[in-house]
Amino acid sequence: MSEPDKYLPDAIETKWRERWATDRTNEPDLDHAVRPLYNLMMFPYPSAEGLHVGNLFAFTGADVYGRFKRMQGYQVFEPIGFDAFGIHSENYAIKVGAHPADLIPKNIANFTRQLTRMGGMFAWRNVLSTTEPSYYKWTQWVFLQLYKQGLAYKKNGAVNWCPSCKTVLSNEQVIGGECERCGTVVEQRVLEQWYFRITDYAERLLANLDDPTTMDWSETTVAAQKNWLGRSEGADITFRASDAASSPITVYTTRPDTLFGATFLVLAPEHPLVTALTTNAQRMDVEAYRAQAAAKDLVSRKVGDQQKSGVFTGSTAMNPATGAQVPIWIADYVLMDYGTGAIMAVPGHDERDFEFATRFALPIVRVVAAVDQDAGTPLTAAYTDVDAGGHMVNSREFDGRTPLDTKAAITEWLASRGTGKKTVQYRLHDWCISRQRYWGPPIPIIYCDVCGPVPVPEEQLPVELPALDDFRPDDSGVSPLARHAEWYFVPCPTCGQQGRRETDVSDTFLDSAWYFLRYPSSELTDRPFDRDRTRTWLPVASYIGGNEHAVLHLLYSRFITMVLHDAGMLDFEEPFRKFRAHGLIVKDGAKMSKSRGNVVVPDQYIDKWGADTFRTYLMFLGPFQEGGDFRDSGISGPRRFLDKVWDLVTLASHPDCRDAEIRREVLIKWHQTKRRVAEEIEQLRYNTAIAALMELVNVLREQNCAERRLVSELVQMTAPFAPHFAEECWERLGHSSTIFDSAWPAFDAALTLEDTITIAVQVNGKTRGSVTVPRDASEATVRAAAEAEPAVAKYLGGELKKVIGVPGRMLSFVVGG
RNA sequence: GCUCGGGUGGCGAAAUGGCAGACGCAGGGGACUUAAAAUCCCCAGGGGGCAACCCCGUCCCGGUUCGAGUCCGGGCCCGAGCACCA
Numbered sequence: 026m027s028e029p030d031k032y033l034p035d036a037i038e039t040k041w042r043e044r045w046a047t048d049r050t051n052e053p054d055l056d057h058a059v060r061p062l063y064n065l066m067m068f069p070y071p072s073a074e075g076l077h078v079g080n081l082f083a084f085t086g087a088d089v090y091g092r093f094k095r096m097q098g099y100q101v102f103e104p105i106g107f108d109a110f111g112i113h114s115e116n117y118a119i120k121v122g123a124h125p126a127d128l129i130p131k132n133i134a135n136f137t138r139q140l141t142r143m144g145g146m147f148a149w150r151n152v153l154s155t156t157e158p159s160y161y162k163w164t165q166w167v168f169l170q171l172y173k174q175g176l177a178y179k180k181n182g183a184v185n186w187c188p189s190c191k192t193v194l195s196n197e198q199v200i201g202g203e204c205e206r207c208g209t210v211v212e213q214r215v216l217e218q219w220y221f222r223i224t225d226y227a228e229r230l231l232a233n234l235d236d237p238t239t240m241d242w243s244e245t246t247v248a249a250q251k252n253w254l255g256r257s258e259g260a261d262i263t264f265r266a267s268d269a270a271s272s273p274i275t276v277y278t279t280r281p282d283t284l285f286g287a288t289f290l291v292l293a294p295e296h297p298l299v300t301a302l303t304t305n306a307q308r309m310d311v312e313a314y315r316a317q318a319a320a321k322d323l324v325s326r327k328v329g330d331q332q333k334s335g336v337f338t339g340s341t342a343m344n345p346a347t348g349a350q351v352p353i354w355i356a357d358y359v360l361m362d363y364g365t366g367a368i369m370a371v372p373g374h375d376e377r378d379f380e381f382a383t384r385f386a387l388p389i390v391r392v393v394a395a396v397d398q399d400a401g402t403p404l405t406a407a408y409t410d411v412d413a414g415g416h417m418v419n420s421r422e423f424d425g426r427t428p429l430d431t432k433a434a435i436t437e438w439l440a441s442r443g444t445g446k447k448t449v450q451y452r453l454h455d456w457c458i459s460r461q462r463y464w465g466p467p468i469p470i471i472y473c474d475v476c477g478p479v480p481v482p483e484e485q486l487p488v489e490l491p492a493l494d495d496f497r498p499d500d501s502g503v504s505p506l507a508r509h510a511e512w513y514f515v516p517c518p519t520c521g522q523q524g525r526r527e528t529d530v531s532d533t534f535l536d537s538a539w540y541f542l543r544y545p546s547s548e549l550t551d552r553p554f555d556r557d558r559t560r561t562w563l564p565v566a567s568y569i570g571g572n573e574h575a576v577l578h579l580l581y582s583r584f585i586t587m588v589l590h591d592a593g594m595l596d597f598e599e600p601f602r603k604f605r606a607h608g609l610i611v612k613d614g615a616k617m618s619k620s621r622g623n624v625v626v627p628d629q630y631i632d633k634w635g636a637d638t639f640r641t642y643l644m645f646l647g648p649f650q651e652g653g654d655f656r657d658s659g660i661s662g663p664r665r666f667l668d669k670v671w672d673l674v675t676l677a678s679h680p681d682c683r684d685a686e687i688r689r690e691v692l693i694k695w696h697q698t699k700r701r702v703a704e705e706i707e708q709l710r711y712n713t714a715i716a717a718l719m720e721l722v723n724v725l726r727e728q729n730c731a732e733r734r735l736v737s738e739l740v741q742m743t744a745p746f747a748p749h750f751a752e753e754c755w756e757r758l759g760h761s762s763t764i765f766d767s768a769w770p771a772f773d774a775a776l777t778l779e780d781t782i783t784i785a786v787q788v789n790g791k792t793r794g795s796v797t798v799p800r801d802a803s804e805a806t807v808r809a810a811a812e813a814e815p816a817v818a819k820y821l822g823g824e825l826k827k828v829i830g831v832p833g834r835m836l837s838f839v840v841g842g
Numbered sequence: 843g844c845u846c847g848g849g850u851g852g853c854g855a856a857a858u859g860g861c862a863g864a865c866g867c868a869g870g871g872g873a874c875u876u877a878a879a880a881u882c883c884c885c886a887g888g889g890g891g892c893a894a895c896c897c898c899g900u901c902c903c904g905g906u907u908c909g910a911g912u913c914c915g916g917g918c919c920c921g922a923g924c925a926c927c928a
Contacts, residue, residue, distance in 0.1 A: 248846050358926045368928045662866045716865035785861045790909045792861050835860045839908045
């Protein structure tokens with residue numbers, strides 16, 4: 026007698042990996058899809074360390090969904106690629122003394138091996154890397170489209186400079202005043218940089234977030250984007266300077282209602298009017314203060330818990346409401362890059378202005394009083410409530426009205442006199458895209474002394490990144506590419522005279538802001554994306570990724586898509602119809618980090634348990650959208666589950682196994698499970714879907730049931746989680762084509778209902794017993810059964826006041842006495 | 843400070859306002875084994891009782907309800923994001 030076949034993950038996984046590759050199982054026909062479904066996950070940066078467990082968790086979750094949808098009859102396109110340009114790759118290369126052009130291919134090879142091994146349903150034919158000239162040619166093309174529309178421009182201004190990475194950073198890449206990549210405190214520098222006019226799109230970027238027909242996104246991500254866009258409504262108000270020669274000063278405020286309480290103005294130190302407003306007596310102080318503010322790094326400038334500082338300019342301006350002359354100050358708590366760079370200070374009703382006024386002994390006037398206060402109630406702190414039922418005071422004809430009311434009224438009154446208007450402000454800034462680094466796509470612009478900046482003609486793309494041995498950045502604020510003379514000097518495309526190339530490269534986030542458009546057309550060399558393919562596959566049906574990109578990648582991608590839509594190149598303006606943010610994996614209750622030494626490297630677990638067990642464990646350890654705690658001890662559970670399924674398959678595929686009558690309770694559990702698992706996978710509730718499968722397996726084992734039809738469907742339901750395993754079982758059950766072309770098991774709704782139900786019985790809110798009755802029993806029957814139950818009856822002594830029944834669930838008696 | 847999440851056994855976690863703790867891990871007991879591993883069976887929130895049973899229990903305080911882990915108000919703690927944004 027031969028040993029029964031044991032479940033050997035290694036052999037099975039190798040077998041199916043090879044077969045999928047040979048049969049091109051995972052690659053849909055991109056030109057002829059009847060029910061296309063674009064299943065996207067955020068492409069990884071191919072680090073030297075390899076895929077970590079967080080990547081694998083995210084990719085597996087996305088892959089489970091893709092495989093499930095495929096079994097529901099969709100042609101699923103599940104591409105993968107590598108986001109290999111950028112500071113991260115370059116910094117690492119510098120650290121280990123290598124060249125990124127040598128390192129990246131090795132890292133990509135390693136990632137490819139790992140991604141294949143995890144069993145992702147990847148369409149490898151369409152793999153892409155942002156570092157390939159065939160890809161970044163089109164990244165440069167995207168830049169040119171923005172340039173053509175006037176949405177790419179060069180501007181001299183204060184920028185975030187990372188002294189360690191020696192490059193500028195976008196606002197989105199500065200986290201709490203530190204460089205997103207290396208954690209170094211960012212400095213302020215004044216440099217000429219390329220920007221994209223994303224602020225022109227702020228309103229649409231915000232409005233679409235609330236449009237459920239184009240965007241079904243995780244609420245946390247929507248909230249983060251709204252927060253970042255930072256819309257606020259207020260008014261621009263103009264103050265005339267006392268010196269008639271000076272230009273008027275326009276301030277932005279969200280509290281025009283408090284205009285009567287504006288006792289001074291504050292300008293940002295960089296404000297262009299400062300020089301003109303400064304009197305000779307104050308000039309030295311003002312210049313000293315401006316120099317000091319310019320030297321401050323952004324952290325100490327922006328962190329607000331320190332003492333306020335500032336200097337008087339010597340000038341005054343007229344408050345348009347009171348007619349009073351108010352002093353004009355400069356202070357670095359007012360930021361040049363928000364609003365108009367100038368504020369009207371209302372110390373009575375703004376905490377920062379209160380602090381400033383107190384420090385410099387400036388007048389504080391109350392203009393809003395709370396319900397139990399009047400105009401004379403002293404202010405010991407700024408009173409900032411707007412909708413707490415307060416009323417205006419010291420505001421002439423507006424006295425007695427509510428602040429909200431007054432806001433609109435004063436704005437109108439100012440508008441009628443031409444000294445103010447209603448405005449909307451966004452916190453979003455234009456996207457600074459130039460980087461003084463080597464490892465990225467060169468910005469395709471040529472400077473000519475005759476013609477000025479000239480875009481590189483599209484037919485001359487790509488502007489290839491030259492091989493450069495010394496690619497290290499320096500402090501000059503100029504990219505290393507400037508050191509390569511042969512590359513740097515180039516004829517002007519317009520006049521043919523010698524010109525110079527733009528030496529900055531573009532931000533990595535531009536590479537990833539359009540990659541989803543490229544995937545379906547990745548083999549086409551003559552266009553970035555094919556019109557028909559794009560119509561078929563986009564917008565993306567399901568996108569899964571980390572919330573750390575809520576305001577970076579996801580916002581930029583939306584912006585670029587809108588721009589291309591407006592240029593008539595895309596039919597849609599939102600790229601991702603559905604987005605779900607996955608949770609984070611922690612290890613033994615603590616965040617994974619290199620310094621803590623608790624980073625989980627997946628390879629060793631896959632070696633030990635197999636990819637299928639590892640995938641199933643990752644999906645079981647917690648709710649996918651919340652993440653969970655990775656504990657080595659937990660992996661054996663999912664493995665035991667697969668072993669049990671394997672045993673059932675072995676029994677069911679035995680030639681002596683005959684279709685048998687299935688016991689009714691098993692039948693019901695079977696159909697209930699089919700309903701539950703499909704519902705839960707659709708909602709990415711993988712942990713409970715797996716739990717439902719485990720329950721079914723436990724019932725089958727208790728009931729000694731290895732009926733072939735039923736076991737086949739059980740295997741189908743495990744397939745998204747354990748794809749190689751399921752293929753092997755499926756073959757052993759006698760099927761010849763891939764399980765992923767089989768139809769997801771349907772359930773019979775009538776068979777999901779139990780014949781008898783157990784109803785809880787409560788007396789005065791406490792559960793005192795339960796009765797088991799036929800499913801369709803009337804309330805009277807249930808009540809009679811309940812009253813006959815001794816455990817219930819003994820509490821029913823008093824006067825019966827009420828009986829509440831919830832059909833199929835419970836019956837509640839309310840008795841008095 | 844503001845905006846999101848979250849707080850349930852020893853642990854990871856389940857629970858359309860309706861019997862809290864499904865499923866799994868670790869644990870205890872037993873079977874098989876010369877033995878161990880693997881596997882199988884049983885127990886398992888806390889407390890009390892010989893037992894049938896009883897009491898307590900989802901961060902805290904209050905409310906709504908016949909009934910609250912779930913809804914409402916207030917607070918505490920943890921995590922994430924934003925932060926002198928006028």
